[in-house]
Amino acid sequence: MPDFTPTPRSRVKRLNQRALYDTETVHRLIDEIGTGSVGYVIEGQPYVTPTLVWREGERLYWHGSSASRMLKTVRGGVPVCVNVFHLDGLVLARSGMHSSVNYRSVSLFGNAALVEGDAAKEASLKAFLDRFVPGRWDDLRPVNQQELKATMVVSMTIEEASAKVRTGHCADDEEDYALDIWAGIVPIRTVIGEPESDPRNKPGLTPPAYLDTVAIG
Amino acid sequence: MPDFTPTPRSRVKRLNQRALYDTETVHRLIDEIGTGSVGYVIEGQPYVTPTLVWREGERLYWHGSSASRMLKTVRGGVPVCVNVFHLDGLVLARSGMHSSVNYRSVSLFGNAALVEGDAAKEASLKAFLDRFVPGRWDDLRPVNQQELKATMVVSMTIEEASAKVRTGHCADDEEDYALDIWAGIVPIRTVIGEPESDPRNKPGLTPPAYLDTVAIG
Numbered sequence: 001m002p003d004f005t006p007t008p009r010s011r012v013k014r015l016n017q018r019a020l021y022d023t024e025t026v027h028r029l030i031d032e033i034g035t036g037s038v039g040y041v042i043e044g045q046p047y048v049t050p051t052l053v054w055r056e057g058e059r060l061y062w063h064g065s066s067a068s069r070m071l072k073t074v075r076g077g078v079p080v081c082v083n084v085f086h087l088d089g090l091v092l093a094r095s096g097m098h099s100s101v102n103y104r105s106v107s108l109f110g111n112a113a114l115v116e117g118d119a120a121k122e123a124s125l126k127a128f129l130d131r132f133v134p135g136r137w138d139d140l141r142p143v144n145q146q147e148l149k150a151t152m153v154v155s156m157t158i159e160e161a162s163a164k165v166r167t168g169h170c171a172d173d174e175e176d177y178a179l180d181i182w183a184g185i186v187p188i189r190t191v192i193g194e195p196e197s198d199p200r201n202k203p204g205l206t207p208p209a210y211l212d213t214v215a216i217g
Numbered sequence: 218m219p220d221f222t223p224t225p226r227s228r229v230k231r232l233n234q235r236a237l238y239d240t241e242t243v244h245r246l247i248d249e250i251g252t253g254s255v256g257y258v259i260e261g262q263p264y265v266t267p268t269l270v271w272r273e274g275e276r277l278y279w280h281g282s283s284a285s286r287m288l289k290t291v292r293g294g295v296p297v298c299v300n301v302f303h304l305d306g307l308v309l310a311r312s313g314m315h316s317s318v319n320y321r322s323v324s325l326f327g328n329a330a331l332v333e334g335d336a337a338k339e340a341s342l343k344a345f346l347d348r349f350v351p352g353r354w355d356d357l358r359p360v361n362q363q364e365l366k367a368t369m370v371v372s373m374t375i376e377e378a379s380a381k382v383r384t385g386h387c388a389d390d391e392e393d394y395a396l397d398i399w400a401g402i403v404p405i406r407t408v409i410g411e412p413e414s415d416p417r418n419k420p421g422l423t424p425p426a427y428l429d430t431v432a433i434g
Contacts, residue, residue: 009262013286035304037254039265045226046263048256048300050322069230083265087252089410090349090431096342096357097364105267125313132307133403140313141393147314169415176358182422186350186431187410193306198386198400205399214307214403 010109010160020163029106029163030055030084034132034216036062036108039081040073047073053084054131056155060108061115061124063153071152074112080156082108086217090186093170094179100170102185106163108156115153118145124153135210190217227326227377237380246323246380247272247301251349251433253279253325256298257290264290270301271348273372277325278332278341280370288369291329297373299325303434307403310387311396317387319402323380325373332370335362341370352427407434 004010004021012019020026030036036053039046049070051062060082064071074080089102115124122143129137170183192214195207221227221238229236237243247253253270256263266287268279277299281288291297306319332341339360346354387400409431412424 014282014284035302037256037265037267037300037302039254039256039263041258041261041263044258045296045326046256046258046298048254048265048298048324050254050300050302050304050320052304052318065231067231079262081263081265083254083267085252085254085267087267087269087433092350092353094358095364096346096354096360097367099346099353099357101269103267107265109262129313129316133309136309136316137313139398140316141311141396141398143313147312150314169417172417177417178419179358180419180422181356181358182425183415183418184424185413185415186428187413188433189408189410191406191408193404193406196402196404198402200386200389200394201400202395202397205397207401208399211403216304216405 004161006162007160010107010162012162012164018164018166020165021161025163026106026161027055029104030060033084033086033104036082036084038062038070038074039083040070040078042073052132053082054128056127059155059157061128061153061155063125063128063151066150066152068152071154075114075152075154077111077113080110080112086190087188089188091170092183092186094172094176094181094183098170098172100166102166104165106161108158109160110156110158112154112156115155118148121148121151121153125151132214133210134213139208192216221378223379224377227324227379229379229381235381235383237382238378242380243323243378244272246321247277250301250303250321253299253301255279255287255291256300257287257295259290269349270299271345273344276372276374278345278370278372280342280345280368283367283369285369288371292331292369292371294328294330297327297329303407304405306405308387309400309403311389311393311398311400315387315389317383319383321382323378325375326377327373327375329371329373332372335365338365338368338370342368349431350427351430356425409433
């Protein structure tokens with residue numbers, strides 16, 4: 001599988017020792033994090049819309065209502081940038097200058113297209129739910145045609161991608177290590193909580209075991 | 218304090234019963250969440266850069282290296298959209314259609330400008346650190362002029378803003394409540410972990426008490 005080749009659009013300018021362009025890293029970050037910020041342009045004005053994203057092979061997917069401005073715009077094949085990001089910690093140095101954050105970030109560039117046809121759309125929605133709540137789709141009341149019509153799924157071939165990851169402690173100026181200042185990391189984690197049952201559930205229903213497999217962030 | 222007036226740029230199109238334009242909500246979401254996705258345009262191509270954001274009065278701030286492409290672009294006064302978002306839970310309905318997510322989101326529109334002058338820049342950086350690690354700034358080795366030069370701070374008057382918040386359980390089709398399908402919420406939370414000390418700390422240094430006040434997400 002070929003890796004991504006940075007161009008002026010996707011090449012990381014700042015701290016490029018943190019930059020990664022290999023397919024495995026790009027795909028892994030998308031698969032781990034699960035949230036994305038979709039950037040698009042309407043008449044020169046940028047917009048950023050947050051959404052859940054998932055991947056099938058070389059393509060990034062997201063979905064929404066057929067009435068969504070974001071989806072109506074990006075389905076037209078305009079240039080799109082999707083940033084997938086997770087903040088992993090505050091890195092507290094002995095100076096402001098070297099204080100930093102740990103994070104995982106990947107920017108994905110391409111042009112989105114509609115997933116067309118009820119069967120393809122339904123398969124995508126199943127893949128979506130399987131990403132976030134594996135096993136859930138098969139438990140649900142089947143989707144109907146009216147619901148499919150009200151839902152839009154788009155996908156984007158990832159033409160270019162650049163990932164940027166920071167881990168570990170600060171890199172302070174050498175002389176600052178002698179200062180009596182505590183330095184370290186304040187970790188930040190996304191945690192999946194205990195399921196809260198809908199008060200309108202039928203008596204006797206309990207949270208399904210597959211909820212333990214939910215992984216985001 | 219006047220609230221934000223939605224225009225075609227900022228009016229929430231979809232599920233507009235979730236939309237909020239009042240200043241108090243917009244400011245509260247910025248202050249709570251702390252991360253933002255900065256959207257900007259270079260020659261028709263959208264870019265989205267994640268960063269930490271903070272607020273002083275009516276203005277949104279963020280910072281970075283003077284070499285940052287994002288900052289070099291937005292300091293020119295071009296239109297910017299910053300989305301501040303937190304995913305709060307998966308809302309599992311009895312149908313795919315009514316499955317949803319709980320979240321807090323606010324999109325902020327304006328034009329960014331450089332914070333100019335060493336004193337103003339330093340005051341902004343102090344405000345930044347006070348937002349994320351209250352009390353930290355005063356512990357640090359003082360910033361020097363070379364470091365200030367290497368750092369860029371921008372601020373943006375929030376000209377327009379629209380917030381969108383979803384909480385609570387699903388709203389299923391009435392007949393689906395009779396189905397033997399568990400429904401509920403899988404909460405998603407950002408958790409601040411225990412501080413990890415830099416192995417190069419001087420002996421005897423312990424994590425400062427103000428780390429307990431870190432709040433993000």
